[in-house]
Amino acid sequence: xxxxxxxxxxxxxxxxxxxxxxxxxxxxxxxxxxxxxxxxxxxxxxxxxxxxxxxxxxxxxxxxxxxxxxxxxxxxxxxxxxxxxxxxxxxxxxxxxxxxxxxxxxxxxxxxxxxxxxxxxxxxxxxxxxxxxxxxxxxxxxxxxxxxxxxxxxxxxxxxxxxxxxxxxxxxxxxxxxxxxxxxxxxxxxxxxxxxxxxxxxxxxxxxxxxxxxxxxxxxxxxxxxxxxxxxxxxxxxxxxxxxxxxxxxxxxxxxxxxxxxxxxxxxxxxxxxxxxxxxxxxxxxxxxxxxxxxxxxxxxxxxxxxxxxxxxxx
Amino acid sequence: xxxxxxxxxxxxxxxxxxxxxxxxxxxxxxxxxxxxxxxxxxxxxxxxxxxxxxxxxxxxxxxxxxxxxxxxxxxxxxxxxxxxxxxxxxxxxxxxxxxxxxxxxxxxxxxxxxxxxxxxxxxxxxxxxxxxxxxxxxxxxxxxxxxxxxxxxxxxxxxxxxxxxxxxxxxxxxxxxxxxxxxxxxxxxxxxxxxxxxxxxxxxxxxxxxxxxxxxxxxxxxxxxxxxxxxxxxxxxxxxxxxxxxxxxxxxxxxxxxxxxxxxxxxxxxxxxxxxxxxxxxxxxxxxxxxxxxxxxxxxxxxxxxxxxxxxxxx
Numbered sequence: 134x135x136x137x138x139x140x141x142x143x144x145x146x147x148x149x150x151x152x153x154x155x156x157x158x159x160x161x162x163x164x165x166x167x168x169x170x171x172x173x174x175x176x177x178x179x180x181x182x183x184x185x186x187x188x189x190x191x192x193x194x195x196x197x198x199x200x201x202x203x204x205x206x207x208x209x210x211x212x213x214x215x216x217x218x219x220x221x222x223x224x225x226x227x228x229x230x231x232x233x234x235x236x237x238x239x240x241x242x243x244x245x246x247x248x249x250x251x252x253x254x255x256x257x258x259x260x261x262x263x264x265x266x267x268x269x270x271x272x273x274x275x276x277x278x279x280x281x282x283x284x285x286x287x288x289x290x291x292x293x294x295x296x297x298x299x300x301x302x303x304x305x306x307x308x309x310x311x312x313x314x315x316x317x318x319x320x321x322x323x324x325x326x327x328x329x330x331x332x333x334x335x336x337x338x339x340x341x342x343x344x345x346x347x348x349x350x351x352x353x354x355x356x357x358x359x360x361x362x363x364x365x366x367x368x369x370x371x372x373x374x375x376x377x378x379x380x381x382x383x384x385x386x387x388x389x390x391x392x393x394x395x396x397x398x399x400x401x402x403x404x405x406x407x408x409x410x411x412x413x414x415x416x417x418x419x420x421x422x423x424x425x426x427x428x429x430x431x432x433x434x435x436x437x438x439x440x441x442x443x444x445x446x447x448x
Numbered sequence: 449x450x451x452x453x454x455x456x457x458x459x460x461x462x463x464x465x466x467x468x469x470x471x472x473x474x475x476x477x478x479x480x481x482x483x484x485x486x487x488x489x490x491x492x493x494x495x496x497x498x499x500x501x502x503x504x505x506x507x508x509x510x511x512x513x514x515x516x517x518x519x520x521x522x523x524x525x526x527x528x529x530x531x532x533x534x535x536x537x538x539x540x541x542x543x544x545x546x547x548x549x550x551x552x553x554x555x556x557x558x559x560x561x562x563x564x565x566x567x568x569x570x571x572x573x574x575x576x577x578x579x580x581x582x583x584x585x586x587x588x589x590x591x592x593x594x595x596x597x598x599x600x601x602x603x604x605x606x607x608x609x610x611x612x613x614x615x616x617x618x619x620x621x622x623x624x625x626x627x628x629x630x631x632x633x634x635x636x637x638x639x640x641x642x643x644x645x646x647x648x649x650x651x652x653x654x655x656x657x658x659x660x661x662x663x664x665x666x667x668x669x670x671x672x673x674x675x676x677x678x679x680x681x682x683x684x685x686x687x688x689x690x691x692x693x694x695x696x697x698x699x700x701x702x703x704x705x706x707x708x709x710x711x712x713x714x715x716x717x718x719x720x721x722x723x724x725x726x727x728x729x730x731x732x733x734x735x736x737x738x739x740x741x742x743x744x745x746x747x748x749x750x751x752x753x754x755x756x757x758x759x760x761x762x763x
């Protein structure tokens with residue numbers, strides 16, 4: 134089971150060429166160049182009337198210029214491998230997008246990435262490009278100023294670097310590694326219910342947390358599980374990973390073997406944690422559980438970990 | 449093979465208690481509390497005369513007060529599991545440490561972490577604590593000001609958060625995920641020689657690079673190997689990981705199968721890359737290669753990946 138939110142390979146990111154201004158402006162000013170518009174970090178999309186299919190609404194540079202939206206600082210996403218066409222993202226406020234002269238009609242629908250990924254209405258390639266643009270955009274918004282001196286930073290390398298106007302410090306995009314882990318006692322698995330799932334009281338998922346400075350994956354798994362659920366963890370095995378652009382994380386998925394089974398939750402972190410049998414979890418995956426318990430959808434690596442547990446991945 | 453630089457488990461980081469000021473100050477002001485001093489990010493250590501053994505030079509709070517070094521903003525590393533003693537780090541300039549009244553004698557030797565890890569003279573626990581403190585210290589130095597508004601940030605949660613005085617934005621420690629990968633064609637492995645190894649012209653190592661926003665591990669491995677060496681990579685398997693506090697990375701180690709073998713390096717990234725046989729690599733591990741080629745030491749995950757290749761880890 135591969136989650137919906139994964140990394141596209143249809144574009145070559147051309148990392149070596151980002152600092153080549155002539156190359157980038159050549160791509161950007163080519164008539165075939167395509168621009169994705171993020172309005173308050175939500176993409177402008179096309180969708181059919183029934184809203185069962187959606188795709189990125191790609192704009193031409195000319196269209197954006199006519200709408201008064203700037204493309205000079207467009208973020209470079211990459212070059213399509215087959216056609217050589219440059220792909221960019223432009224971040225604006227939703228207010229500005231909708232109120233651009235003539236923009237009202239073509240700047241909707243605007244839908245957040247999480248909903249698009251959950252609904253399964255968009256291709257993995259399109260979701261991936263929106264995720265890449267969204268993570269980069271959030272980083273730019275949190276790096277207007279230099280953390281070292283407070284000076285204003287300027288965009289560089291087609292959106293992949295910022296540089297402080299005052300002290301010259303360079304800043305690079307941030308990605309936060311997160312551990313997400315299914316803990317099993319051999320027969321059952323530990324799933325939790327977080328306060329932030331309040332709208333979904335019957336949804337249970339794997340536990341997760343940020344990896345701290347100086348930690349490796351195994352340490353972070355054991356620390357988080359002990360902090361959140363009071364369970365001692367022994368062996369930890371890496372399973373898979375997933376970019377998670379909310380706002381710019383890298384989820385490192387693991388399956389871990391419990392050494393204790395008495396749950397003692399930290400109520401500041403999670404509302405509830407409990408052990409579920411394989412039979413229970415299978416019903417939750419199928420959304421047939423008698424108590425209406427369920428697990429995250431195909432957009433999430435959590436589901437891949439839960440499915441791996443049911444399928445006997447740990448041999 | 450486990451690298452020297454790994455995560456200690458002797459301290460409990462007590463993440464849930466960092467925001468509890470009374471708890472933290474109680475630990476900090478206890479007579480048994482221990483303080484690690486980083487002078488320009490290098491630890492003050494004890495070592496024997498022959499310099500074959502070294503350990504952290506732990507200070508009492510009273511000692512630091514007598515030297516005029518402040519402990520109020522000490523970074524909380526954790527609590528020793530058996531004794532409950534709080535461990536902290538204090539970051540000062542090397543100039544200030546050495547010139548503290550009476551500090552000259554006890555503030556040396558001051559040795560950088562990389563050398564200590566390479567020389568194999570210090571326990572893994574001590575190296576890990578220095579790494580944790582060093583990564584956190586570097587993050588503080590690069591987050592004096594708020595990236596969002598430029599305002600001054602204040603230290604919070606015993607060193608695990610900063611908060612903007614002006615706009616209230618919270619900032620959390622940064623850890624940069626990096627892929628480091630041994631590429632094999634089944635028989636040989638690809639090792640490179642980077643410009644930054646110029647002092648060590650005969651040292652070859654695995655290639656590595658930062659994971660970008662929106663990427664997963666597999667994508668980052670394939671992109672980096674293609675960018676740096678022009679090799680197409682097929683299957684990628686996660687091997688192990690390692691905290692790498694230079695300044696605050698998490699190295700994610702992988703072994704990857706090449707789909708092509710013609711090397712085409714990017715000279716801006718690496719100086720040379722070549723295929724080595726298992727026999728060659730074994731000689732390099734043993735430092736018996738006839739051309740004096742060698743590979744990184746036991747501090748580095750690169751060596752663990754190289755050894756895994758020689759030992760036939762990929763089945």
